[in-house]
Amino acid sequence: MSITKRRQFTDSAIKQAYEEAGSLSGMAERLNITYPTAATWAHELGLTLKHQGYNKPTLEITGLQCRHAREYLGLTRDMFCAKSKVSKTAIREFELGNSTLRKGNMDKVMKLFRHYRVTFNSDGTFE
Structure with a gap:
């Protein structure tokens, strides 16, 4: 299924979706694909991913x-x-x-x- 769906998008369309969304999950949402598929496509295209890291939640009290x-x-x-x-x-x-x-x-x-x-x-x- 992934290969068939991949043919629907050009490399530049995938790159643009990632740049506009700013994350793999956003890219997946824009292209209507799963997160693992978005990760695979990004890897195949050699996209430089933006690592956002973990932000510890702010708690109301200690x-x-x-x-x-x-x-x-x-x-x-x-x-x-x-x-x-x-x-x-x-x-x-x-x-x-x-x-x-x-x-x-x-x-x-x-x-x-x-x-x-x-x-x-x-x-x-x-x-």
């Missing part, structure tokens, strides 16, 4: 802030996890600074803190 606020509220980790519906492992690793929370889990944690009317300040404190 793990230490989470722990201190949770303890201030008098909630054990088990209680906090039950109320926020976030796993104990995720909260423990976040509070210890070993990992970050996924966006969905961070949203749940922040919702629980808002329920208790806890607000976090940019200087690392909370009220």
Whole structure:
């Protein structure tokens, strides 16, 4: 299928799609092909790919802030996890600074803190 679809596009059309989109996923979307096919075509044409790298997500609070606020509220980790519906492992690793929370889990944690009317300040404190 890929060979048949490849014949529909000239080399310059593929290069132009990549340049306009700025990424392989954008190129795939523009040409209505899969990401692996876009990667293969780019390799075959010798395109110089723009490596964007990984950007660590910006979190609303740190793990230490989470722990201190949770303890201030008098909630054990088990209680906090039950109320926020976030796993104990995720909260423990976040509070210890070993990992970050996924966006969905961070949203749940922040919702629980808002329920208790806890607000976090940019200087690392909370009220």
